[in-house]
Amino acid sequence: MRRILTIAAAAAILITLGGCTVVKPWERDLLARRDMAFESDTLEAAREAHIYFSKEASMPGGSGGGGGCGCN
Amino acid sequence: MFFFFLMTSQASALGAGDRAPDFAAPTLDGAGRVELSDYRGKVVYLDFWASWCAPCLKAIPEIEEIRSELPADAFQVVAVNLDQKKKKALRFLEKHPIGYPSASDPKGRLPEQFGLETMPTSYLIDAEGVIRYVHPGFKKGDGSKLRHEIRALLEK
Numbered sequence: 001m002r003r004i005l006t007i008a009a010a011a012a013i014l015i016t017l018g019g020c021t022v023v024k025p026w027e028r029d030l031l032a033r034r035d036m037a038f039e040s041d042t043l044e045a046a047r048e049a050h051i052y053f054s055k056e057a058s059m060p061g062g063s064g065g066g067g068g069c070g071c072n
Numbered sequence: 073m074f075f076f077f078l079m080t081s082q083a084s085a086l087g088a089g090d091r092a093p094d095f096a097a098p099t100l101d102g103a104g105r106v107e108l109s110d111y112r113g114k115v116v117y118l119d120f121w122a123s124w125c126a127p128c129l130k131a132i133p134e135i136e137e138i139r140s141e142l143p144a145d146a147f148q149v150v151a152v153n154l155d156q157k158k159k160k161a162l163r164f165l166e167k168h169p170i171g172y173p174s175a176s177d178p179k180g181r182l183p184e185q186f187g188l189e190t191m192p193t194s195y196l197i198d199a200e201g202v203i204r205y206v207h208p209g210f211k212k213g214d215g216s217k218l219r220h221e222i223r224a225l226l227e228k
Contacts (some may be wrong), residue, residue, distance in 0.1 A: 015138045024180065025183070026183045028124065
């Protein structure tokens with residue numbers, strides 16, 4: 001049973017890896033669209049990041065120690 | 073290992089000293105053909121661009137200015153557009169007309185041959201068809217660097 005599960009897991013990994021590809025520089029047409037960005041509004045994202053690291057007492061951004069005053 | 077294979081499966085990038093692969097491709101408006109060998113004997117500035125690539129669009133007016141400054145019998149600009157849908161590229165060119173031919177390669181065969189590593193990338197090719205200078209990207213101030221490289225090659 002364990003062997004079957006291992007084979008099934010390996011097969012699933014191999015099948016899903018088949019979907020991986022390197023996007024070439026000239027293939028970024030759709031990825032360059034505004035609606036494909038992780039953040040739709042960069043200014044809003046920067047503001048939220050600032051609030052986050054001020055409240056979490058972390059600097060810079062979401063990692064590292066120190067800060068907390070929100071003044072950086 | 074799989075990811076290593078993915079990373080290394082790209083064709084190697086052409087650089088200074090390599091022969092530029094000859095190509096023939098339809099023009100962006102579909103009315104004609106662009107053939108690199110037609111410009112043998114001239115210094116050719118080959119520019120890969122796309123309408124979704126902001127630095128490419130910044131470079132085009134600058135390239136057009138350089139082209140108009142230099143003698144047409146010794147210098148030629150050839151562009152290759154890589155948009156999958158031509159509409160946006162044609163719309164951009166309506167607003168910023170260019171005096172040089174632009175081929176269309178929506179399937180990306182030519183950048184694959186040249187081993188393009190970034191967008192935009194341009195190649196300065198000498199009269200014998202050998203790449204003499206590669207310019208990756210385009211930022212403020214690059215125009216004067218390009219002028220310098222082109223003039224230096226024209227004077228050789």
